[in-house]
Ligand SMILES: *[C@@H]1O[C@H](CO)[C@@H](O)[C@H](O)[C@H]1NC(C)=O
């Protein structure tokens with residue numbers, strides 16, 4: 767048990783380090799001479815996304831921890847698509863996970879997100895459709 771706690775602590779420390787590395791890299795990018803802000807933002811998003819993937823695919827990953835680290839890394843709320851992925855991951859890694867239940871919950875999550883997207887004022891249908899297809903293709 768002690769050893770497992772130690773491994774979890776290591777995993778948490780690594781995830782947190784990754785998020786703060788993304789922030790440090792972003793600060794360096796933005797304060798560089800002739801900084802290209804759009805490029806810095808894209809690099810930071812990619813950095814946070816890699817850290818999130820590393821976090822959620824780690825053994826004994828704590829999905830709610832990974833999701834909150836990702837939100838603080840990007841400085842924004844998770845998108846509905848990210849939320850569906852996080853819920854799906856939490857469901858699948860639970861002890862005695864019922865995969866058919868997880869798959870059907872995930873499909874419902876994507877479909878709710880799509881409905882919210884397309885009924886929003888000024889909805890961009892092609893954006894909603896592409897988000898929906900990214901959501902449904904999550905593994
Ligand atoms: C998972 O992370 C959340 C948020 O950081 C924390 O409150 C919770 O105690 C963690 N759960 C485990 C089992 O470590």
Ligand SMILES: *[C@@H]1O[C@H](CO)[C@@H](O)[C@H](O)[C@H]1NC(C)=O
Nearest residue numbers: 863864865866867868870871
């Ligand atoms: C698994 O989930 C499906 C769909 O929700 C349900 O029909 C089935 O009874 C569940 N199986 C078990 C063993 O709980």
Ligand SMILES: *[C@@H]1O[C@H](CO)[C@@H](O)[C@H](O)[C@H]1NC(C)=O
Nearest residue numbers: 889890891892893894896897
């Ligand atoms: C709608 O979304 C698409 C796909 O994300 C994007 O390329 C396009 O610029 C958006 N259109 C508007 C008006 O925001």
